[in-house]
Amino acid sequence: MTFRDFKTEDFLQHPVFRNWVLEQEPEATRFWEQWLQENPDKQPAVNQARELLLLIGGGPAHAPAPQDEEQTWEKVLQSISIANQHTVTGAKLVALHKKRRWWPYAAAALLAGMLVACAVIFFSLNKTVQYATVMGEMKTIELPDHSVVKLNVNSTLSFSKKWAGTGPREVWLKGEAFFTVQHTYNNQRFVVHTNDVDIQVVGTEFNVNTRRVKTQVVLRNGVVKLTLNNTTSAKKATAPITMKPGDMVTYSAATAELSNQRVNPEQYASWSTPALLFNETPVAEVIRSLQDNLGLTIVLEDDSLGAQTFTGTIPRDNINVFFITLGRSFNVHTEKTGANTYRISKTQGE
Template sequence: MASFDSTMKDFLQLPAFRKWVLEPDAASNAFWAEWQQQHPGQVADLQEAMEIVRAIHAGSPVPEHVATATWARIVESIDAAPQKAKVVPMGRSWKRWLAYAALVAGVAIGAIAAWQLTAVKQVEIHTAMGELRTIALPDHSVVKLNVNSALRYSDRWSGSKPREVWLSGEAFFTVTHQDNGQAFIVHTNDVDIHVVGTEFNVNTRRVQTQVVLDKGVVQLTLNGPKAAARKAPITMKPGDMVTWSAATAALAAKKVDPEDYSSWRTRMLHFNDASIPEVIRSLQENIGITIELTDTSLNSQTFTGSVPLDNVDVFFKTLSRSFDVKIEQTATNTYRIGSN
């Protein structure tokens, strides 16, 4: 069981948690049920915190397994030992003791709440398939988070330390310049992207990180056991695309139209002489469908055009007319492209 100094205090000091325990409704039940599914390792702490809240509110003894640890910490300034308190019959003296214990707990919770107000917290944001989110960071930089992606950062940033975020998936960053030149760093498994003020797209899918610079200047520090053999940092200019995989040590760089790689922000995908397999991979990543390509002759063909994220039929119809292929839906969100 966790001590009073760890996760449990976070529940006890949270008004929304205490209100849910004492006055549950459909919305709060749904929220906390989903929370427990997402944090299975903290369910035991949550349940013990629930018992403490109910015991204080109802004026009944705390369950033994809670009293032997957490409750004892809360009432440690009380002369009566916790073990004796558990066997005292319900009466005026017990109720006075419980009221005093509740007061001590309230003071402790208040102190914890004050500590929480000043403590720096980690913010984690996740998007589902089909969901785009716009996130304002503490310095007023803006992140557009693509589908099936995750972003992590601190809820407050010091003016003397680099601003840091961690990305998995894909995002477009618009970074504000600070008068003191404070650095902005995007961390992925493959690279650390050092920024002052700029706009760029980052994609960490396919066991690699792809960075496309729209405006400004960024520097990439390569990560991984084989990164030392490469020249680093890599300075990028607008229109540059750099791809690096820490797993395979594959490095590539070329000039591109940045809009082709960040068009997803408007729920469109733009392609310019992109190979058919590349288009298919992009559609699968951004829409969540599965496309089986059985006509291998299309591997060497390219596609130029735009595909709305809510209407993949635009791509299928263009492909069918241009290359005389057959597209069929074989299951929900599953398609096959083959010869006629």
């Protein structure tokens, strides 16, 4: 089992995790901080395990001495109280506690059992929620703060079931989504995590696309701040990148490539409408959009056509509009070669 497969109770029992949380050992701290950077979607599970371990304090590895019995017992009872008596375990343990004969032999087993029980209860009350879509499927999701996320095809969104009233509202995205974020009375931050950037807002509308080893953020209105992840250039940055409406920032942590340009935000959010919108967009980029949003495979036999631009709308249910426009504008012919595959070639005689 790898750390990615761990559940809350698995983290609680792992020695390196305990060394990080309870002992703050430098090597363990470096390991887990790096691991969380590489696996940001596991942050909720790690936070749950960390908070629970700090609450309980680890517990002894052996039976306590008689003089420590009362203090240890109080710690156990405090750990049970987080469940608000959702089970009868606490009452049963109090009754057993009156029979002191068993204590020296069962204390360690009791604490270990309580760790698991509390972990299960804590996890059930604070579990991570995940939504996923496949090709041809889109979802509209209402978050705990009533913000709304439109999730595009082949995408995944995850977040904690419950958000604190003062801490950041955090979500993790793979794929593409359009966010309409509600402003809160206390200006609570909203953070979208991707492999490339952390996107911080208070209340706004923006589109995020994490496909093709990069993250593209397009702001419709409000203000967005981007923090770049995992590169030398990101470490040198003294402040987040502040975006204004109409800005499009594209960044790849893998290649350290960063670009910023002015665009029409409606074009980049048109995937959520019945028709895709393009304005002087290179044909090669249009084809990539059709592949991402409709699952089509389109082969260009003449690579030079990819650099030509296309302006217009393409109904999601009528792809032929695109092919007809290309044919009239560039004298090319489109052949359907499979259920979702096409080939575009020059018209004979050209």
